[in-house]
Amino acid sequence: MDERFIPRGVQRAPFWRFMAWIIPWFGVLLWGLYGASLCLYEGLNQTNMDNRFAFGLWIYLDLTVIAFGAGAFFTGFLLYIMKRRELQPVINTAVVLGLICYSSAIMVLMVDVGQPLRAWFTFWHPNTHSMLTEVTFCLTCYIVVLIIEYAPLVLKNRQFRNIPRFLVFEFELHKLMPVFAAIGAFLSFFHQGSLGGLYGVLRGRPFAFREELGIWPTTFFLFVLSAMAAGPSFVLVITRLVERLSAKRLVRQNVFATLGKISGMLLTIYLGLKSVDTLVWINGTSPSAGFPAFEYYQRASFGTWILFAEIVPFGLVPALMLLNAKVRNHTPLLVTAALLVLAGVTLNRFVLTIQTLSLPTLTFDPFLTYVPSWQEVATFAAVIAYGVLLYSISFRYLPLFPQEREIARIER
Amino acid sequence: MTITRSLVPIAGLATGLFAGWVVFPTVLYTTVDQPVQFNHAAHTGNGAGMSCQDCHALGQDGRFAGIPGIHQCAECHEEPIGSSENERRFVEEYVQQNREVPWLVYARQPDNAYFPHVVHVHKAKLACETCHGKHGSSSGLRPYEMNRISGYSRDIWGSSIAGIKSQAWDGMKMDDCISCHSVHNNDRACIDCHK
Amino acid sequence: MRTVTTARSRYGMVIDLDRCTGCGSCTVACSVENNIPPGTENVTERTGITWMRVYEADDGKSFPDTHSVFVPIMCQQCGNETPCMSVCPQNAVEVDPATGIVGQIPERCLGCRYCMAACPYHARYFNWWDPKWPAGMEAAMNPDVAPRMRGVVEKCNFCQSRLHTARERAASTGRTAIDPADYVPACVEACPQRAITFGDLDDSDSFVAALAAGDRAFRFLSRIGTEPKVWYLSSREWVRNLSDRVVARTRKENVRG
Amino acid sequence: MQVTRRGLLKFAGASAAGILFSPLPWKLLDDIAIWTQTGPWIPKVPRGPLTTAFSTCALCPGGCAVEARCAGGIPYAMRAAVRHTAGRGALCPVGMTGHHLAYHPLRLSGASVIRRTSDQVETDSLSTQEAFDRILGALNTRPLATGVAVIDQRPGRTLSGQFRAFLAQQSPGYYIVPDDDRLRMHEAFSNACGKDGLSLGFDIERTATLLTIGTPVFDGWTRPARTAALLDRRHDARNPLKLIHADPRRTRTSVLADQWLPIAPGSETALVLGLTNIVMRDHPSLAARYVADLHTSDRRGMLDVLSLFTPGIVAKRTGIPVDTLEKVGSALAHRKPSMVIAGGDAAGPIDRDTHQAVAALNILLGSYGTPGGLLHRDELPMPATKMAAISTIGDVPDGSISLLIIDGEEMTCSTCWESIESKLSPDGHLVVSTSPFLTQLSAHADIVLPSPAPYETAAEVVGDPTDTVVSLSISTPLLPRKQGSVEPIELLNHLSGESVAMQELLKQRIALVHARGRGMIAGYQDGSGHRLSEFASADEIWSAFIEGAVWTSPPLHETPAHSYTLLGHSPNIVDRWAARAEGEPNGNGxxxxxxxxxxxxxxxxxxxxxxxxxxxxxxxxxxxxxxxxxxxxxxxxxxxxxxxxxxxxxxxxxxxxxxxxxxxxxxxxxxxxxxxxxxxxxxxxxxxxxxxxxxxxxxxxxxxxxxxxxxxxx
Incomplete structure (x- = not known):
């Protein structure tokens, strides 16, 4: 039915199966859009956020998806700038994932702010001291870069390729790709860092506050590193997931191994720095602000296990696994390790966004908990549905995996 | 043929420019007539010889009284002065019924803007005309132009849709306040002018 | 050419916790003065707007040995590294150089709530709902203060409208400086126990400066280094120890503010 | 020329570019941002000349002086009139928002009939005249041997006198006041002194040791100005106040008291009698002075019952350690003047037997009639003559009321509907309420005649009943009276066929005050005092009142009685007291x-x-x-x-x-x-x-x- 749009030489599921896959996700998207529109129309009273939990599920989601989306800039950086040609087979999928992650983060942010119609004030009256200004500027620029990076991919669609002008345009864009990759890497580097800085600068929240290195708090660098470690893992996990779902080999094993190796190396560096940072914070930063660090971990569900989990099972273990060549060549173990990396980053973002806000500051403050409302969850679900839909459509109609045809030919 | 082809984008451009520069301003503003006509010139200068402060006074505590209440008009206009229809209607509908006239104030800033007349008149020694132009010598009240979206009077934005200021008093946006304050005041803060 | 330089002051407040009875007059007077609308039906202490809020704090002991104190908390008007100001992406928060007042500009605010996460005193409040008064009650709104819209953050600004009024009064009498008696925030005026003192901390003759320099004075979370301009007084040591967490305290469970 | 898709696209693209080079998108963006600030859903602030007006808060009898800031003549904020003698610059949060009540969403807009379903209260409107006629009909056609009753939520006003005069003409007519702690305290003292009609105030401003039995002194019990005075007294260098609060509840008063005695629930009588025992045992001179020398008629009985309340027993009953009890007793005996106050809580009155014990302890301590203790209050004259007796709901026989008027909003929760319900005639009854709102009691009425909201009419404020100083002032109207509201006097006029104006009645009362010549009138802005003789007539005082002045009269110095009956005249009180020595089961969860x-x-x-x-x-x-x-x-x-x-x-x-x-x-x-x-x-x-x-x-x-x-x- 839609064969004429499907890239040549690849097998795709019959149209009805594709629809059966798409429609439920589309339903989730609609439900989520309803929830989000309630928040826009009725106001943020539709959420369970409050004056103490000013940030909730959405900010947590933003920080996490943007960390995952780091695969896009980092793969581009490695491929175009560091000339790691072996990553060529996943660059397209990385770009799509990046676009999904970043665009959904921006969409959620638009629901999250109280006055979206005034959001452009940040560009008009920017406060250059604010990490959020940095994030906003970089995000906006980077989403443009991602669209530019995504455009040639769209133009590679079978039907578009019939238009000669598009072909020329795509070719020209391709020549420029290293430039965009460089810009993207630069922007991403900054906003990944600024997202970390977002909490690291909170002097009033000693749980999150960190000493400055240069003009940035240490979390700036830790976020960049952890995002760079998570990005390849995310690309790996998603590619593997798509392989399983479509029952096809899409890239060669060595690509997975490379992604795993990069992830593992960066995670190791990250862990080292994170440990140093944690020790400095426990023994210096926090007590000097009047907060004995052990107090943070005396609260109900937030014991020291959370710090331990972040560093050992979700840090050290996958790092060691990924540094081992045997593990990297054993797909199930490799995927497990990548999932652990992602879990670690997820946990890290959770700790920084949610735990920071639930911990009391004033001595007579209570410890607070927060459960998102269905509208928040729906918006969250909409983002996932949007991602699945965009990826599914891209996968079906665009040549995401250059190696796919080759592998299919060999296997046949 | 090529000429007609290249005409298409030019026509498009022209349409766009026309829509933006001519249609848009007319659609954006709606005009409302004042409830009654008022002749400033007849009251001031060579007319009745009154000054601005006679009607638009500053109170004891420095608060600007704004537009005078109907009781103040009634001091002279208990009975119609002259025979104009407007005057008769004014006296019958407002003065004699002791009803305030719902004037549409050209210079009215929104609730969140704070403008202390006394500070500008007493401390900065500004004349009324600096901000209000020749309103005091006008012989009638022009229709009030209201922005359909923001609800502001057009006088706040200024007569030019492009926001180009032709006179000091043409347009009183925040930027206009700032341009003067940045010259005369070292310590500026939003809360100086916002309430 | 700059012709006018406003006389600089550093407004501050001193609250005597030994006199506060937790009656809530300050909270209500503040809401009346600043056109804070009544809470909606399902509002809670976590979603409401109370620029001035009275907490009950205790010494952590259990019945019958508990000692409690009422602590009114509003924007502490941080003077150094003002946490909320530095994080606002679009300059909707500023520290007035002439008065030291930390101002929040609702018209500029986009409602990202980053400042609320940044404020350790929880003194910032978000408009979760549209501002709404019961029918007819708009007539009882303060004409000197503009109501805020849904989706923005607001907080105490030491009753800036009263500062405006005081400046007008000064200008009308030809004075350059305002009369301290003309500028008194609503909570200070409303406190039946006269527990709150307000004035210029830089004016060494002011009562507030003398109180802030006294032995009974302390500030909350002073070690964070934000230099708040709101001081608290108590002659009870355990109350003064509430200032910082590092003063070791055994916390009993579920202490509510 | 042919219209092609490409041509259309080009045209659209070019016009979009043209628009970009016009003010349209940019001004639209700006205007939309402004629209988010000034949209029609955001209320606009009132405009108009700013003025101030003085009045008196009538929300409770405290009578604090208020200064209303008005815009265009409508008050927008209330603050205490700083230099005024009544209020002295202090207002409670409720008083600070008194001007909002006129806009309360539950305000009744006119006379209404109330329909009650199982869980709902709804109103149907009817005209005031119709309502009057139905009430008059109920009065005239009431079943034989049934009576008319008025529940006066705020006794002591001129209107109260009019109610009593009206009821005096009915047979029977019951004038019912809330059965509160004030009433019970006066009963107890009257019993002990053998004198009727006592009116006592608490001289807390001069007390050195104050024991409060559940009295919420820091929780709205009295004017905020007096609470501030109490705090000041704590720092008094010569004779600082020590406040001891006995209450099983943790309240703001428990928190702020110098000492909190968390007594077991229901053990307050035991505490009072235990302290009496300690005082009598350790300070025989006191006991001798007040119990022996003054010919207390029931010394024996008192001593017998006190022997049941040894510190050990009381400690067990109350949960307060023996040495704490001893210390409190000693403080009461030594740190003079001392006083014991019981009740006064909005949650309901303390029982009569406890009040009798408290009266006995106060007499024993010498607090009665002494500065820093309980002092006789001056009385406000009433313009009405021949008034129905004051009774409480308990005094009314069951099933005897066929027309009941409930006046005003309830001030305490001491009169509950259940106690009223049984008094209504089973052969038909009509309950009328005069309150601007539906409240707990008025929601049970059949017809509601909404009275004007606070500040809509000149209301009389008779002053804090706990104060030793008696005062009278007028709550000056600041708001236009709402259409459809009915002053209770209009109903009374309709029922009695007279036509007296409330203002005239108030002036009559003021004339009586003027004629007596006691007390002072304090000016409205500066609180400056003027003797009554400086005013030529009641009209002049009225004008001063309208501008916010207040009349105050200091306590009377009446010599205490020579002989007391510490047990009162209540039969079997000894047995009932004795029963209180044993504990009731405590909830253990x-x-x-x-x-x-x-x-x-x-x-x-x-x-x-x-x-x-x-x-x-x-x-x-x-x-x-x-x-x-x-x-x-x-x-x-x-x-x-x-x-x-x-x-x-x-x-x-x-x-x-x-x-x-x-x-x-x-x-x-x-x-x-x-x-x-x-x-x-x-x-x-x-x-x-x-x-x-x-x-x-x-x-x-x-x-x-x-x-x-x-x-x-x-």
Missing amino acids: ADGQVILLPTASSDAASCGRISPLMTKIYQESEVRPTRAHLVLHPDTGRRCGVDDGDQAVVQTESGSRHVTIRFSASLMPGVAQLSIGPDPNVSGKKSEFAGSDVFRNTLSRSPMAGVTAIVRRA
């Missing part, structure tokens, strides 16, 4: 059982309607508890199987209520505190009048005794 204690702020917010803005302290912060929160000790809560923040049901023999659990380790184990005050959260909703009364029929007991309740998770 097992099986979810607790002793439920009612709490309420005693100010005008206790039972009536409050400004919608009061959500700030009832709902948006934790300054005052609402009816929605049940507070208990964590141990108690856990034994009941509930945790902090849980939704739970609290059930007593008279009803149940859904609550949110709040833990507080500062509460006495085994008890649970529940507010009976307003809950803006349910204000005006079905649930407000429906089955909410877990304290029904139990408020006649002391609020400190509490009721047994079961708490379980919802």
